[in-house]
Amino acid sequence: MEQKSSVKSFGGTQGVYSHASTALSCDMNFAVYLPEGNGPFPVLYWLSGLTCTEENFITKAGAQRVASELGLVIVAPDTSPRGEGVPDDPEGAYDFGLGAGFYLNATQEPWSKHYKMYDYSTQELPALIAKEFPVDAGRAGVFGHSMGGHGAMTIHLKNPDKFKTCSAFSPIVAPSQVPWGKKAFSNYLGSNESAWAEYDATALVAKQPSKAEILIDQGAADNFLVEQLKPQLFANAASEAGQAYVLRMQDGYDHSYYFIASFIEDHLRWHAERL
Amino acid sequence: MEQKSSVKSFGGTQGVYSHASTALSCDMNFAVYLPEGNGPFPVLYWLSGLTCTEENFITKAGAQRVASELGLVIVAPDTSPRGEGVPDDPEGAYDFGLGAGFYLNATQEPWSKHYKMYDYSTQELPALIAKEFPVDAGRAGVFGHSMGGHGAMTIHLKNPDKFKTCSAFSPIVAPSQVPWGKKAFSNYLGSNESAWAEYDATALVAKQPSKAEILIDQGAADNFLVEQLKPQLFANAASEAGQAYVLRMQDGYDHSYYFIASFIEDHLRWHAERL
Numbered sequence: 001m002e003q004k005s006s007v008k009s010f011g012g013t014q015g016v017y018s019h020a021s022t023a024l025s026c027d028m029n030f031a032v033y034l035p036e037g038n039g040p041f042p043v044l045y046w047l048s049g050l051t052c053t054e055e056n057f058i059t060k061a062g063a064q065r066v067a068s069e070l071g072l073v074i075v076a077p078d079t080s081p082r083g084e085g086v087p088d089d090p091e092g093a094y095d096f097g098l099g100a101g102f103y104l105n106a107t108q109e110p111w112s113k114h115y116k117m118y119d120y121s122t123q124e125l126p127a128l129i130a131k132e133f134p135v136d137a138g139r140a141g142v143f144g145h146s147m148g149g150h151g152a153m154t155i156h157l158k159n160p161d162k163f164k165t166c167s168a169f170s171p172i173v174a175p176s177q178v179p180w181g182k183k184a185f186s187n188y189l190g191s192n193e194s195a196w197a198e199y200d201a202t203a204l205v206a207k208q209p210s211k212a213e214i215l216i217d218q219g220a221a222d223n224f225l226v227e228q229l230k231p232q233l234f235a236n237a238a239s240e241a242g243q244a245y246v247l248r249m250q251d252g253y254d255h256s257y258y259f260i261a262s263f264i265e266d267h268l269r270w271h272a273e274r275l
Numbered sequence: 276m277e278q279k280s281s282v283k284s285f286g287g288t289q290g291v292y293s294h295a296s297t298a299l300s301c302d303m304n305f306a307v308y309l310p311e312g313n314g315p316f317p318v319l320y321w322l323s324g325l326t327c328t329e330e331n332f333i334t335k336a337g338a339q340r341v342a343s344e345l346g347l348v349i350v351a352p353d354t355s356p357r358g359e360g361v362p363d364d365p366e367g368a369y370d371f372g373l374g375a376g377f378y379l380n381a382t383q384e385p386w387s388k389h390y391k392m393y394d395y396s397t398q399e400l401p402a403l404i405a406k407e408f409p410v411d412a413g414r415a416g417v418f419g420h421s422m423g424g425h426g427a428m429t430i431h432l433k434n435p436d437k438f439k440t441c442s443a444f445s446p447i448v449a450p451s452q453v454p455w456g457k458k459a460f461s462n463y464l465g466s467n468e469s470a471w472a473e474y475d476a477t478a479l480v481a482k483q484p485s486k487a488e489i490l491i492d493q494g495a496a497d498n499f500l501v502e503q504l505k506p507q508l509f510a511n512a513a514s515e516a517g518q519a520y521v522l523r524m525q526d527g528y529d530h531s532y533y534f535i536a537s538f539i540e541d542h543l544r545w546h547a548e549r550l
Contacts, residue, residue, distance in 0.1 A: 007529055007531055007533045007534075008494075008496065008527040008528045008529065008533065008534070008537070009533040009534075009536065009537055010536075010537045011537075014533055059334065059335050059532070060334050060335065062337035062340070062536065064533075064536070064537075065337070065536070065537075219283075221283065252283040253283045254282055254283065256282055257334070258282045258283065258284040258289055258339075259282075259283070259284075261284065261285075261337065261339070261340070262283070262284055262285045262286075262339075262340075
């Protein structure tokens with residue numbers, strides 16, 4: 001692991017690191033906010049949305065202030081494998097390929113060699129973090145935005161003992177049923193839709209709810225709400241399955257980091273209280 | 276004036292606007308954060324540093340949370356004239372020309388036609404803001420970062436009744452004595468250094484201190500501290516002249532927006548208490 005940058009922020013340190021990922025067969029960057037003190041600290045994994053890198057969250061969300069106060073480590077990985085030899089959408093679309101790993105393990109050529117963001121996010125990166133940073137891996141949560149909200153919810157539902165708390169901003173809750181998800185899943189996972197259900201929070205919760213309470217914030221003025229996000233699909237399945245959740249429709253807010261920044265404090269306190 | 280974007284943020288509105296500037300003879304963008312409610316609100320002008328546009332502050336500083344709480348309007352203009360016909364540094368350097376207007380009125384060709392950021396920041400923009408937004412122009416302050424800290428301090432010292440409060444992050448306090456300032460002033464203002472003193476906070480405070488107390492935060496790990504910023508030059512002149520000020524050297528902090536974000540709340544409360 002190599003430190004690419006380190007900046008003091010709210011008494012702690014905002015770092016960006018690079019390492020050679022085995023799961024993804026490429027070099028990967030990730031960001032870590034480390035509060036002042038010796039730890040061990042509870043750790044939150046932030047999963048970003050389409051087009052993002054490890055930089056968006058740390059520059060725009062304003063999370064460091066509250067992470068410093070609460071003594072939380074926040075890890076923010078990149079959103080896909082990167083670099084030479086990593087295939088991209090043939091037309092360079094923003095919603096597939098680079099910047100759009102969808103936190104799954106691709107099974108289809110040419111994606112399956114590098115696009116293993118599920119293994120990376122759930123295994124390789126947490127192992128590296130536990131080794132290199134003063135975290136209490138027994139107190140870990142996951143949260144994210146849009147595609148990363150999808151990642152957070154599916155990763156929590158599949159690993160409720162490892163990622164004990166979960167929240168999301170504007171998540172893609174039912175990728176199997178919306179254009180972004182259908183495009184990604186058909187390419188990464190193939191046409192057999194039973195494989196898709198393994199990475200679909202709405203399908204997962206119907207099968208196996210977690211014991212946690214999931215917090216979802218959704219901007220009511222979000223341009224992607226009606227076509228891509230559809231939080232009611234998850235809410236309905238969760239209610240039926242007995243999954244505890246809070247879905248807050250936030251009047252007037254859009255899909256941007258201005259929305260995230262406005263409510264990030266609530267999410268950090270939510271996780272801290274439960275970890 | 277045209278609204279380019281408007282996003283809900285902490286209950287208020289973060290907007291970006293465009294207008295045809297008479298002072299600068301070009302179209303200019305500026306950002307306005309407007310808290311919830313009817314106002315009239317006190318108004319702060321944020322002046323950004325080298326290379327910035329109206330976007331840097333609103334995406335990275337995390338000011339909206341406290342501006343919302345305190346009921347402050349924050350206006351953040353671009354840092355130079357822009358567009359076709361506006362001359363730039365012949366070599367495209369980051370520290371002169373586009374993105375580097377230095378908040379002065381250029382007197383030398385070819386800069387004098389467009390580079391009138393002093394008139395723009397002190398006259399044209401405040402008049403437009405007073406006309407279009409619910410501000411109490413009698414309660415206005417100015418603050419900024421680096422080149423914009425220089426702008427804030429000189430503008431306050433020259434107009435203490437119009438911009439009543441002043442603070443700065445990592446300001447260029449004595450441009451006449453450092454490389455960034457010497458390059459900009461010799462090009463914009465010519466070789467007669469008596470003209471430079473009109474835009475040099477250290478020279479201005481020696482001649483005419485204000486009745487306000489000026490807050491300066493400076494990161495002690497700032498790479499530009501020793502060569503370009505030199506806050507002690509201002510502190511010495513201010514002490515001698517009887518200018519009240521607080522200079523805080525912040526251990527471990529650099530020149531970035533991570534530093535600004537860490538202390539922006541202090542600055543906003545500082546201004547709000549005094550306006």
